[in-house]
Amino acid sequence: MNTASLPQLLNALSRAMLFEQRQAAVGAGLLPVQLAMLGYLRDANRYSNMPQCLAEYLGLTKGTVSQSLKILEERGWVLRQPDGADRRVVRLTLSEAGLTALERADDDAWRIAAQHLPANERERLRSLLTRLLSSWQQERNGKTFGVCRTCRHFRQGESSHQCGLTGEALSEADSEQICREHNLA
Amino acid sequence: MNTASLPQLLNALSRAMLFEQRQAAVGAGLLPVQLAMLGYLRDANRYSNMPQCLAEYLGLTKGTVSQSLKILEERGWVLRQPDGADRRVVRLTLSEAGLTALERADDDAWRIAAQHLPANERERLRSLLTRLLSSWQQERNGKTFGVCRTCRHFRQGESSHQCGLTGEALSEADSEQICREHNLA
DNA sequence: CATTTATAGTTTCGATTCGATACTTTAATT
DNA sequence: AATTAAAGTATCGAATCGAAACTATAAATG
Structure with a gap:
């Protein structure tokens, strides 16, 4: 009695996460997708920092990613460098400004919530x-x-x-x- | 060793849920938002089946909700009835067609995944x-x-x-x- | 009771996202 | 050497979504 089912909980959790991410994004003056991109690029390793990976990770087409990246680069948050070995690929890194923008949006509601558990x-x-x-x-x-x-x-x-x-x-x-x-x- | 942190897991879970929802929506020939609306309306009680609730639940503005509802109504998936007491409010219910569209999209990957746990x-x-x-x-x-x-x-x-x-x-x-x-x- | 304020919802408009497609360039394969 | 595959960009159009103005009704305030 008085228990939510596991699917219900997962659903609620998912919505809560979306809510947090939206909040964090608008708080930092950027769009949810942009924030997600910055977050990914901060954590991606050197084999996973290409536009294609961003597309797969976020479930977008490469065209969409390319366009969003253009904006992020214009604002100076993301740097692109050609790869040394394969001249088709582009390596993406966060700039200092991008990192601070990301940290400003960094959200700790879940960390706090988790601390309520032993x-x-x-x-x-x-x-x-x-x-x-x-x-x-x-x-x-x-x-x-x-x-x-x-x-x-x-x-x-x-x-x-x-x-x-x-x-x-x-x-x-x-x-x-x-x-x-x-x-x- | 070899453990993901709780925030990392929550993040991964959230992305997985989004992935599932997108899959389910396109599989049923509708947009993720539309599927989410149908799902909510199936489960909402009689004090929570107004457009305003949908907006709050999904984190959208009422303008956006109004527009999406128009589409859902045109396709015969959602029925709107004026409220008896308060003539400003509209009561939303799923039609039979809406329910079957929803069931067609109903996804059980999580149910199956959960069954792997004792x-x-x-x-x-x-x-x-x-x-x-x-x-x-x-x-x-x-x-x-x-x-x-x-x-x-x-x-x-x-x-x-x-x-x-x-x-x-x-x-x-x-x-x-x-x-x-x-x-x- | 009259006036003001708040609430529910729609509409219109514009910005933006996002996907589809075609295209370029480079690498891999045959 | 020729073909095929892969990474990325550019262009176009559809559709989402939010902001703001607007209507209608209810609630509150004097």
């Missing part, structure tokens, strides 16, 4: 959500995006880590960035 | 999410929407229930509908 329950919630997301991912078996360290290909070492997919060495900072090849463990 | 863990997840959402709600102390039965004003009786806010009697069916005055227990 630490052990937070931990349990994290674990359960991880498994739920992982199941969803398998159900949809679509490519997803996530933080490198939480990927099933992530190999933790003592001093340095490694990507089991590319074999590449990963610094501590690398491990905290978003990767397009991510697969939740 | 029942006791689903229950635990539900409980934790409820508390997290409740905390968020208090943090933002904004009006929210939720199913009547899960409201702190809901008074459960043996044969019939009651709303502690309006004092009104609530049928079993009433208790399962979305109310604009909802406050998570």
Whole structure:
């Protein structure tokens, strides 16, 4: 009695997140999509900072992304550099101004809300959500995006880590960035 | 090690939900907003089925809602009736066609994903999410929407229930509908 | 009771987003 | 060498969405 079903809760959560993001965006004087782009570019690793990745991550076409990026670049929030190896691709990075714009919008309602839960329950919630997301991912078996360290290909070492997919060495900072090849463990 | 933080998970969950909703909408030949409107109207109780509620629920202006409703009505998915008591307000209901359009789009990826969790863990997840959402709600102390039965004003009786806010009697069916005055227990 | 204010909703207008398509350039494949 | 694939841009049009003005009704205030 008096309990909401899991789908209902997920729905409510989703709406709450949207609400927060909209609030944060208008508070910083930008559009939700633009804020989402800045947020992604802050966290994306060096194999995931191309326009194409933004399109996949946000579910937009590359044409739309290209246009939005033009605006972000005009305002000096995003820098584009041609890639050294493949001259078709463009590397995107946040400028200082972009980073401060993003931080101004950074929202902590969820952090505060989460602190109302005791630490052990937070931990349990994290674990359960991880498994739920992982199941969803398998159900949809679509490519997803996530933080490198939480990927099933992530190999933790003592001093340095490694990507089991590319074999590449990963610094501590690398491990905290978003990767397009991510697969939740 | 190898754990995603709670904010990261919430973010991923939110994107996954958006993805699902978009998929469901285009699959049914309608726009995400339209699908969201139909879904809300199916579940809204008799005090929450006005255009204004839709605007609040979806975070749109009433102008936008009015325009989208016009389309939904033209297609025969939504019915509008003037309210008996207050002649300013319009009561919205789903037509049969609207209901079938909605059911065609009804998506079960989450249901399936949730079934990968054992029942006791689903229950635990539900409980934790409820508390997290409740905390968020208090943090933002904004009006929210939720199913009547899960409201702190809901008074459960043996044969019939009651709303502690309006004092009104609530049928079993009433208790399962979305109310604009909802406050998570 | 008259006047003012608030509320629900519609309409119009314009800005902006977003997708579809065609196109350019470069890389990969055959 | 020729073909195909991929990354990105540009252009165009449709449609969303918000802002503001407007109508009609209800509530509040004097």
